[in-house]
Amino acid sequence: MxxxxxxxxxxxxxxxxxxxxxxxxxxxxxxxxxxxxxxxxxxxxxxxxxxxxxxxTTTSSSSSSSFSFMFPSNNRISSQDKEKYRLERVLKDAATEDNTVIITTLNEAWAAPNSIIDLFLESFRLGLHTQRLLNHLVIVALDDKAFRRCLTLHKHCFALLTEGIDFSKEAYFMTPDYLKMMWRRIDFLRTVLEMGYSFVFTDADIMWFRDPIEHFSPEADFQIACDYFSGNPLDINNKPNGGFNYVKSNNRSIEFYKFWYSSQEKYPGYHDQDVLNFIKHNPYIAEIGLKMRFLDTAYFGGFCQPSKDLNKVCTMHANCCYGMDSKLYDLKLMLEDWRLFLSMPPSLKRSQGYSWRVPKNCRYIFSSV
The missing domain is CATH 1.20.5 (Single alpha-helices involved in coiled-coils or other helix-helix interfaces)
Structure with missing residues (x-):
């Protein structure tokens, strides 16, 4: 020595x-x-x-500990820069070759065992050629318990915590917490676009049965599912649903998300979907050159307007439904219907004589509101 x-x-x-x-x-x-x-x-x-x-470093989350190692001086790096660094790592790990990710958000209410998130992930495993898509799914947790649950279920998790706001409980439709959650989501997705990533955003109460990519228009910048589809993907009078959309990262889409988010000031008390219905007619959309398309409910259905042909359906959304219990009941029933469909011989599948039993509990809830 x-x-x-x-x-x-x-x-x-x-x-x-x-x-x-x-x-x-x-x-x-x-x-x-x-x-x-x-x-x-x-x-x-x-x-x-x-x-x-x-x-x-070990007292923080796994995603933030790696950042602390790279940048140990908290005085020099802003919290916003730290968040972007952590997000960049998660997105990079999950992205496809063309920098596309699938994103969903999760709070404590939907993260409980045997709840929405379990059914969501199960649908990918049951769907046709959809299990591989889990490699590109990023679960964005809105509270600490949701983040911890995500780490036990999935490999691409990101904690999006908002100081002073509790997103952990079930956010009922149009309550102040619901509105804050929806607008936080729009702002976050704008950040993803600015970082150069295109995305398919999906609510966790949407079941995935087929890869949707072939039904996306290669020319469009912003493509969104509908509560009610008129039959024309270019019809601006379609009724969009913000729970499912495919957005390409470019200057047009980034400017559109900025405009969408800022429009909440002009329409206070409205959620993002209502504001989208207001601004989709605005001349500014044409001015920035955004190409918008509406997705056919034959492939991207929901409880408002179900996809009737199980030979075509890609996704089904538990929309037009309020309350956790009703959603869970009908989503479980939907997965049972899908399993039964998969077990049928090809000739019976093609007969189109078999369809969903849903909405059931959600039909009653929606009709009584």
């Missing part, structure tokens, strides 16, 4: 002759002892400092 510390000193202290004069060895021994003492103090100091650093 001493030879490695002093590579040019020749023999070590232990190799010196016993006949050497005491006065010639006393000073080197004192020097060596002093050096060892100083080295020990330096080692202990660094060990304590390292333990302090490890303690500070």
């Amino acid at each position: 001493l030879r490695s510390l002093f590579p040019g000193s020749g023999n070590s202290i232990a190799d010196q002759s016993d006949d050497a004069p005491p006065e010639n060895t006393a000073f080197p021994r004192r020097y060596l002892a002093f050096f060892i003492f100083i080295s020990a103090i330096f080692f202990v100091f660094n060990s304590i400092d390292s333990l302090r650093f490890l303690s500070s």
